[in-house]
Amino acid sequence: MNEIELVVRFPVDDRVLSELHAAAFDAQPAVDPWGERLERWALTWVGAFSNDRLVGFVQVCWDGGAHAFVLDTAVHPDFGRRGIGQQLVAAAATEALEAGCEWLHVDFEPHLAAFYLEACGFRPTEAGLLKLR
Template sequence: MEIEFNELNPSKDDFIRLHQTTGWNGKGIYTYDQLYSAICNNWYSISIYHNKKLVGFGRIISDGIYQTLICDVMVHPEYQKQGIGKKVMESLLKKCDEAGIKWVQLFCAKGKQEFYKKLGFISRDSEAPGMSLFL
């Protein structure tokens, strides 16, 4: 499969079409204008296209030194299980390595833990699960 990598953010329309396939905004907490604005504030992102169609995306939020979070890794359902997600992650991790970042964190969708474990990620220790606050 001929794919194209692009380190620029996708167009808003392309991003919305891909994001809608995930079901992640099911409660409508954020508008698509807000979500697109969020990805435009990345430290780094990778967009993957097949025949000019956005089929994969991922981004990094980081200070470029030690606080690094991979988020919004998406692959269009028609392209899943074809190595696109792995290519997204390899691109993101390569960027971290080039910057000398040693510790990479991520959040993943339910049921996707095994995919990330294959890439070397480990679950946080139950003694240090982290915390969050939804305002």
């Protein structure tokens, strides 16, 4: 197995990150402006690299105060079930803590409950969601 290197705030290639995101979420690939979006809105982001290939990603957004939010946790399917997602979320939590945040929030679909609640240590909370489109 290749060694995985986690890199905080790595230089983002929009095409590469878009391809990873599409593969991880079984979506049609489209190049999104990740670099611009992350620089503007994210507290931080973390990439997982195998031999310089981006194989995992997570971003953390925040309110500028006590609350941070995990978004877009993604691991390429070829690298799944190796603990990379857990490492990414743990690194995101460390970065949020070091920035002074008290809380790290995450929203997830039911099939990801075991990952976030058991593997990553989040606890369930009640929350609301309003679909805007």
